[in-house]
Amino acid sequence: MPVTFNHTIIPAKNRDESARFFRTLFEISETPSWGPFTNIQLDEGVLLQFAELPGVDQIPMHHYAFLVDDDLFDRAYSRLQAGGIEHWADPQLTRPGETNTEHGGRGVYFTDPAGHAIEMITKPYL
Structure with a gap:
């Protein structure tokens, strides 16, 4: 297997x-x-x-990346914007309110309710 x-x-x-x-x-x-x-x-x-x-006050940040198709990216990105969720085009968080076109696709970075770094991309890196 x-x-x-x-x-x-x-x-x-x-x-x-x-x-x-x-x-x-x-x-x-x-x-x-x-x-x-x-x-x-x-x-x-x-x-x-x-x-x-239990007993953990501060959750350490983890990074999770999700590969989605272009249509879902558009819908999900619209939900991020409508929800006022802060987002960036880069993992260094220097390009707020933008998406990127890295690796032949589109991508965006934001945080989830627990503070984890979330990446949504339309093309895999490799």
């Missing part, structure tokens, strides 16, 4: 709020959840499990 990515746990301040943010942004259907996790499932079966970390 080839190696594929199956799931990861994403630390959240509020697991339901974080999962809802991604479901709304990326138009993802409800996914069954259990135990301490609120889940969303991406294409290819990849499961993102949002969990609150």
Whole structure:
């Protein structure tokens, strides 16, 4: 069997709020959840499990990049703008309110409700 990515746990301040943010942004259907996790499932079966970390006041920032098609990028970017979500064209956060055209596609950087750095791109880097 080839190696594929199956799931990861994403630390959240509020697991339901974080999962809802991604479901709304990326138009993802409800996914069954259990135990301490609120889940969303991406294409290819990849499961993102949002969990609150007991006793942790400050969540360390992680970086997550999502590859989407041009149509979803347009809709998701419109939702970012309509929601007043601060965003940048670059990971150094020097180009606010813009998108980029790196690697033959488009991209944008923003943060999720837990403060994680999120990247949305339309073309893979390799």
